[in-house]
Amino acid sequence: MRAVDIIIKKRDHGELSTAEIRYFVEGFTRGDIPDYQASAWAMAVLLNGMSDREVTDLTLAMADSGEVLDLSQVVPIAVDKHSTGGVGDKVTMTVAPLVAACGLAVGKMSGRGLGFSGGTLDKLESIPGYRVNLSREEFMAQLARIGIVLTGQSGDLAPADGKMYALRDVTGTVPSIPLIASSVMSKKIAAGAQAIVLDVKTGKGAFMETLEDARHLARLMAAIGRLSGRKVVALISDMNQPLGDAVGNALELQEAIAGLHDQGPADFREHCLVVASHMLVLGETAPDLDSARRMAEDALVSGRGWEKFRQLVEAQGGDVSYIDHPEKLPAAALRQPLRAERGGWLAALNAREVGETAVDLGAGRAKKTDVIDYGVGMVLHAKVGDRVEAGQELVTVHANSPERLQAALQRLAGAFTLSDAPCEPLPLFYDVIS
Template structure:
């Protein structure tokens, strides 16, 4: 069997057999297939897609390239929520304590942010002393006690994905839907859960820029889940403007805590409540999502969800008192207020520009080697549909270094698109697919 023949088959839109995919991936993982040949194969996939059978086999081999984690000691319904990435996406920070308060448990790998999108690890690491679980045993211990089991990605879990993603990143093949689907699902399938809920972001601040591609990605991932006999649900949510009002790390933790106190932004609440209700429905606790919303209100209003977050922070080495004393979190030294230069109604907020404006002042990473400044970020005060007067405050930039401050301000102003006619606010949850 020759690799060049497999590349040629995929180039000519022919279906590869299981044995051929196994040969290609196993030999690449061993280092026997050079990057230039795998790059050619990935580009052929980019242009010619994969069949259902190819994608299932490809994902299986990805998953099986490393450890598969099972949680024998957690006696709860396990929920693995994954977001495809967005700006201001603090959903996991809010969702995990709510699920725990509802008697469920989160068991998931969490990632670091890259580019204009934020990562859950970075947000929690804004808490002094906080350490993510680094082993199955640590996750089991904390999840059994708190209902929240989050751990960082390990080189031992799906190592083939890490190797392939590095290659995709430099060969312009990252946007390939089958390659995205196999990358995400191989990691989801390597971790035990009772339901996988995919929060597929759609719009300017997401990797999926339009609904058609987002829907296609969701369906391909659900298809993979069916092949593994796993419950998978997908929620398509809007990322044409930042989620909530804060973009950063420490300031997103604060916004998440306020949401658990019942003071959250409407759009954050809508996404979180929908995902939590979908989880309850998957377990069979409710028949209609609206019944779940009532249960979620109960654990918010009683303070139980907030107490679960406090418990998780304490068990992870952080100071639980921060839920009532935000000064415990890192605070930027300087603040720049941004004022509108025109009158009008907010017609659009370019979420990607907001994300990049936060990234260049240190809230995110341009490369995986960049260091995060957890204290900096951007707070916006106007959302789509809001009326704005000239000279009214649009946003605040929290910073420590003036190096990229001017560019950040210009990007932020450019992100706001105003018009004379009143516009309605955006629908946040677009569609639920199961």
């Protein structure tokens, strides 16, 4: 078997065999297949696609390139949740404790933000002392002890995916839906969860801007789950405007904390309850979505979700005084609102512009080596469909530099579109694919 023959076969629209895919992934991981051949193969996949069976074989080969956890050794069933990335998406920090408080183990390895999309690890690291580098043994022991883990991905999990993603990033092959699906699912399968809820974002602030592409990705990841023996549900949710009000690491953590106290934005609360409900059903803790919703709401209103979050932070070395008193979290020195120049209805709020402005302020990374400023970001005061009066605050920018503050205000002015006619609010979800 030769790598060049596999490249040619995919170039000519052929369907690769399981053996060919595994040979290519294993050879690339070992370094026997050079980057230039892997790049050619990735481009062929981008242009010609893959069948569900091919993508599943690719996913399993990448998962098997490193350690694969078996969480059934410590809990009867564990559920994982993954978002394809968005702006203001602090859902994991609220949903995971709610679900764990209902008795369903949540073992999650999260990522860092890159580009306009924020990362859960960066938000959690706003808490002094919080560890995101748990070992395999620590991960398993904590999951068994308290039923929840939120940590970073081990370097031993799906190393083929790490190599392939770095290559895709510099060869123009990041948008390949088969490669996106296999990248996401290989890490989820390697992390050991038997049930996975996917939150697939679509819109201006998502990597899948069109509903058609989001459905394609969701359907493909659900198919991978089915063919690999995992239970998967994919929710397609809106990301044309940020979720909730806060954008920025410590600001989003504060909003997640407020959410666990049954406070905060209505859209964020509803989104979290819907995701939690699907996790509880998929994890066999509730028989149906209505029962699951009641369980999640009870965990929220009773404060059990909040107590589970405190338990999580303490278990991973975080200083719980910072979440008990969120005013202690990192905060920006400068705050200034952007006001509406005229009255009208908010017709559009460009999530990508908001996310990229947050990166410009220092809340995200333009490249992996950038240092995060945990205190900066913004808080929105209006959502699509709201009536806005002249002079009303649209957003408050939190900055640590006068120059960055003014640049952010100028850029954000173009993110809000007002209409003279009433506008409908945006839906939270578009579809559910299982």
